[in-house]
Amino acid sequence: MVKGKIIPFTGDQIAAYAMKQVEPDVVAAYPITPQTEIVMNFSQYVADGKVSTELIAVESEHSAMSACVGAAAAGARTMTATSANGLALMWEIVYIAASTRLPIVMPVVNRALSAPINIHCDHSDTMGARDSGWLQIYCENAQEVYDNIIMAVRIAEHPEIQLPVMVCQDGFITSHAVEGIEVFDDKLVKNFIGEYKPRFSLLDVEKPVTVGPLDLQDFYFEHKRQQSEAIAKAKKYIPEVMREFNTSFGRKYDFIEGYKLDDADLVICALSSTAGTARGVVDNLREEGLKAGLLKPRLFRPFPREAIVRGLSKAKAVAVLDRSESFSGEGGPLFSEIKSALYEEKNRPLIIDRIYGLGGRDIFESDIEEIYRELSRIAESGKIKEKIGFVGVRD
Amino acid sequence: MANLKELSKNIPERLCGGHRLCAGCGASIVVRQVLMGTKAPVITASATGCLEVATTIYPYTAWEVPFIHNAFENVAATISGVETAYRALKKKGKIKKDIKFVAFGGDGGTYDIGLQSLSGALERGHNFVYVCYDNEAYMNTGIQRSGATPKGASTTTAPSGKESYGKHQRRKDLTSIVAAHRIPYVAQCSISHWNDLVTKSEKAFAADGPAFLNVISMCHRGWRFPQEQTVEIAKLAVETCFWPLYEITDGRLKITYKPKNKLPVSEWLKRQGRFKHLKKEEYLSVAKEIQKDLDEDWENLLKRESLG
Numbered sequence: 001m002v003k004g005k006i007i008p009f010t011g012d013q014i015a016a017y018a019m020k021q022v023e024p025d026v027v028a029a030y031p032i033t034p035q036t037e038i039v040m041n042f043s044q045y046v047a048d049g050k051v052s053t054e055l056i057a058v059e060s061e062h063s064a065m066s067a068c069v070g071a072a073a074a075g076a077r078t079m080t081a082t083s084a085n086g087l088a089l090m091w092e093i094v095y096i097a098a099s100t101r102l103p104i105v106m107p108v109v110n111r112a113l114s115a116p117i118n119i120h121c122d123h124s125d126t127m128g129a130r131d132s133g134w135l136q137i138y139c140e141n142a143q144e145v146y147d148n149i150i151m152a153v154r155i156a157e158h159p160e161i162q163l164p165v166m167v168c169q170d171g172f173i174t175s176h177a178v179e180g181i182e183v184f185d186d187k188l189v190k191n192f193i194g195e196y197k198p199r200f201s202l203l204d205v206e207k208p209v210t211v212g213p214l215d216l217q218d219f220y221f222e223h224k225r226q227q228s229e230a231i232a233k234a235k236k237y238i239p240e241v242m243r244e245f246n247t248s249f250g251r252k253y254d255f256i257e258g259y260k261l262d263d264a265d266l267v268i269c270a271l272s273s274t275a276g277t278a279r280g281v282v283d284n285l286r287e288e289g290l291k292a293g294l295l296k297p298r299l300f301r302p303f304p305r306e307a308i309v310r311g312l313s314k315a316k317a318v319a320v321l322d323r324s325e326s327f328s329g330e331g332g333p334l335f336s337e338i339k340s341a342l343y344e345e346k347n348r349p350l351i352i353d354r355i356y357g358l359g360g361r362d363i364f365e366s367d368i369e370e371i372y373r374e375l376s377r378i379a380e381s382g383k384i385k386e387k388i389g390f391v392g393v394r395d
Numbered sequence: 396m397a398n399l400k401e402l403s404k405n406i407p408e409r410l411c412g413g414h415r416l417c418a419g420c421g422a423s424i425v426v427r428q429v430l431m432g433t434k435a436p437v438i439t440a441s442a443t444g445c446l447e448v449a450t451t452i453y454p455y456t457a458w459e460v461p462f463i464h465n466a467f468e469n470v471a472a473t474i475s476g477v478e479t480a481y482r483a484l485k486k487k488g489k490i491k492k493d494i495k496f497v498a499f500g501g502d503g504g505t506y507d508i509g510l511q512s513l514s515g516a517l518e519r520g521h522n523f524v525y526v527c528y529d530n531e532a533y534m535n536t537g538i539q540r541s542g543a544t545p546k547g548a549s550t551t552t553a554p555s556g557k558e559s560y561g562k563h564q565r566r567k568d569l570t571s572i573v574a575a576h577r578i579p580y581v582a583q584c585s586i587s588h589w590n591d592l593v594t595k596s597e598k599a600f601a602a603d604g605p606a607f608l609n610v611i612s613m614c615h616r617g618w619r620f621p622q623e624q625t626v627e628i629a630k631l632a633v634e635t636c637f638w639p640l641y642e643i644t645d646g647r648l649k650i651t652y653k654p655k656n657k658l659p660v661s662e663w664l665k666r667q668g669r670f671k672h673l674k675k676e677e678y679l680s681v682a683k684e685i686q687k688d689l690d691e692d693w694e695n696l697l698k699r700e701s702l703g
Contacts, residue, residue, distance in 0.1 A: 025483040028476060054483040056475060059515030063472035066512065069465050070440070070476025076483055078476075092466055202461040202477055203490055205436035212464035213451035 001250040004182040011142040011174035014181050015081065015107040015167075016041030018149035020051050021189040022105075025076035025196075028056035028067035032086040033119045034171040035109040039081060061086035065093035065104075072102035073211045075201030077153070079104065083171060084111035084125045091129070097164045098133030099227060100212060103156030103196075104164040106134075107149060110272070110323075111171040112359040120360020121171035123271065124324040126300075127333045133227055135165040135234055136301040138271040140257075142179040144298075145169045147251060153193045154241045160233045162199075170273040172360065184249060192248060235302045255304035257296045258311050260286060264293020266375040267312060267349070269338055270321040271297060274356075274363055278321075281368045292372050300334070305341040312342065315349040316379040319371045321391075323357045331355070331388040350378050356391040367391050402593065406431045407459070409439070414457035415449040419622030421612035421629065422446045424586045425528040426499060429608060432524075432596025436460070437495045438481075440474040442504030443467035445535045445614075446528065468508040471516035471525060474498040478521045495600050496523040501612075502543035503533045506569050517576040517605045524599045527569065528612035538617040542567045545637075546688070547681050548669045550617070555672035560681050565688060573607045574643045580606040582642035582651075586613075587629035591640055591651050598644070611638045619668020628666060635663040636693045641700070648699045657693070660686045 009017060015038045019027065029039045046055045056071075058064045064080045072078040082090065087108060097104050108126050112118040126136060137152060139145045145167065152165040169175055200209050215223060242253040259279050261267065268278050275296035285292040295311045297304055312318055320339075322332025330336060335353035342348045354371055356363050371391065378384055409430045416423050422445055430437060438461045441447040447464045450457040465473040474496050484490045500509055505527040513525060532550045533539040540553040540562050549561035574581045580602040584592040592610065599606035611632050613625040620628055632638035633652060637660060640652040664670040664682060673682045 025487075026476065026479050028479070052483070052486065054479045054486075056479050056519065058472065058475075059511060059518070063469060063475075063512050063515050066465055066469035066472035067476030067479065070463060070473040070478075071480040071483075072476075073463050074438075074477045074480035074484075076480035078480075093469065096465060202438055202463055203481055203484065203494065205438070205461060205492060205494060208459060208461045210451050210456035210458050210462045213453040213456060214448045215453045219453050 001247065002184060002188060004184040006180045006182055008178050009142060009181050010037065010176050010178050011145050011169045012037035012109065012176065013041055014142045014146045015149060015169070016045065017183065018146050019079055020045045021186050022077070022079070022150065022153055022193060023051045024053055024079045026054050026056065026068070026071035026078045027080060028058050028064045028071065029080045030058050030061045030064045030082070030086060032061070032083045034111055034175045035081050035083040035086070035107070037175070038107060038109070061089040062093060065090035065097060068104050069093060069097050069100060069102060072097070072104050073100065074203050075198040077196040078102070079106065081107040081109070083109045084113050087125045087129060088113060094129055094132045094134065096212070099223070101162040101230070102164060103162055105149065105152045105156050106164065106166050107145070108166045108168045109171045109175045110168050118359040119171070121173050122323045122358045122360065123168070124358070126166055126168050127324040127326065129166070130301060130333060133163065134301060135163055135299070137165065137167050137299050138297070139167065139169045139174065140272055140275050140296065142174055142177070143181050145174065146181055146183060147245065147249070147253070150189055150192060151241055151245050151253070155234070155238055157196055158237050158241065159199070160237050161230060163230055163234060168272065173273045188248070192245065231302050238299070253298065255297070255299055255307040256311055257298055259294040259296070261293040261295055261311055263291060263314065265291040265316040265379055266372055267293045267295055267315040267318045268321060268368065268371060269295045269297065269318065269334065271300065271323065271334065274321055274323065277363060277365060278368050281365050281372065285369065285372055290372065290376060297334070303337055303341070308338055308341055309345060312349055313345070313347070317375040318349045318351045319375055320351065320353050322353055322355045325355050325358065335388070350382070350384055352378070352384055352386065353388045354391045355388070361392050363392055402431050406434060409437065409458070409460045410450065411457050411459055415452060416445060417616060417622070419613070419615050419625045420445070421530060421586055421614065421625055422528045425526065425610045425612050428586055428589055428592045429497065429526050429596045429610070431593045433495050433600040435493055435495045435600070437497055438477060440464070440470050440477065440498045442470035442500035442509055444501040444504055446499055446501065448535060467504055469512045470498045470500050470504060470509060471513040474523050475516040475519060475521040478523050498523060498525045500525070500527055501534070502527060502529040502531060503541045505529070506542040506567055514576065517573065517578050517607070520604050522604060524606045524608065526608045526610060528610055530612040530614040530617065531566070532614070532617050534614045534617045543569065547664070547673050547685055549672060550669070560672060560678045561669070570609045577646065578605040578607065579603060580642070580644055582608050583638065583640055584608055584610045585629045585633050585638055585640060586610065587626050587633060588640060588652060595642055595651070598642070617669065620666055624666070631658070631663045631666065634658045635660045636689055637663050639693065639696055641696060647703055650696060650700050660689055
């Protein structure tokens, strides 16, 4: 295990710094708030000769992802970054990148989707892309942004996985807040990610390949099944990459992170920065004697069902915090999937969904505390008054 | 100048037979003539469209060279990614060869849905050749109007009928739009004038920066003419000045073929079922307007040439 140095960077700055250390062959990107600082900082690295990366300053996010598909198919290590409407504009090609099995890594700075237009954090952008075939890692803080981008390169390029990865951080909350971040020497990072050796490349003119052919009733389904199997394999091999990272850099990453979870009766599940806010609340409530705990899924795709089920096996009441609304009428996406994961369990906890923070609405410790108190009432009475509710919103 | 014998001997076949384009389709002829413009290894890309669907039905491919299809509107952005990857890997010594890049798109993928992607790639100055095989409508989905469909043509989304003579608007002048990007080489070509086309293709591949070829491409299904007349119809497009052959090299326009006896556009219209309603009494004035527009366009082109 090595020790790094601590630098004060924002989430965006550290994403660009991680990209600098990865030094992809090609970056194609377009600016959008709150991701802009990633592109700006990376462009400066290029302008200052700090990276050998070829940067394509495209005219739209649609072209950003399109160029990434071209570059990755040509065997280049390829990255981009986006937010919200930018991700929505790339949508069509986001699916094509995954279906073509191109290991593109994309930091996404989570921001609310329009309309109404809003530049602040929620998870509606990446949650909308949850069925696109990309892997998704959610970061609690800037340190995780750094670590996850480095791991994402290895995960995406793993010969058994070969899928693109989104590394998500909360817009403004993480992307624009300065934190002390432990970073490692370029050499150590480069050693960890290794050299990219694509199986196929368009640039191999001796062995011509046709990429993106028409695939009809007789083969499309087999290819989709292979994609599904790749997700299953991702679940198998991601822990290998995380273990290696943990050993090399002194971390404890897994599919989920529990905080005082082992003996918790009352558990909140939350992604990204809100998990950090909840941690403090757990501490306060524990002092009171309330058995509160926290479960933070680090990945949403593949969905870490086993780890979540294990983590909730002793819980009596669970609240899922969703920073997006899926408009199914049955709660947000995290809630739906966690609830579904618990279906086969004999001792299922009572479970509620609390949608919060849309469009960057702050969530306070007092809000989270109130949710724990509600869980306590649910655990005692065995009754749920409100299955799906909103937190921090005016009536 | 290209020489037929040399072309048939010295240039490898890049698009093999057995693909599933219609007999008499102009697109494969466009591709084969364009690819005669370079002996260097070439990487190809195509927008979604007839060419792509008919040449790459999995598990088969008609492409003897590397080929990528991404989506409908983004072939220019896609090839810019491929070309950039090439520069990145060449710089690192991972690629040694000199490689050329070419993107094909129909008029739908070029004039309309792919115009932004094309414009971006041209402005960024990637080293590639973009070829529009312009068959003047969305043929792959069944003959719908596009920005390239000429006035008076009947298509399935702008059909002729009791109250309409088909498309009411004139086609976009895409070649001029592309030229406005100040790229090194832009040309209009036709497969009927193969020598002109291959020569222009050679110039396009040799250009230092983006080059664009707009090639009229017959679709007998959409234009309604017997399939064996493809090249004849292409020739008529040139002889009537419906599709003038010219090039713009570093901003200087040169008409590369001037018909000795410019034929009236009626010679072009009457050979195609898509214009047959223009013979009706009530639409005769439309045919006259088409002639007037073409005459003006030709005069303008001559003027632009004279400006040097």
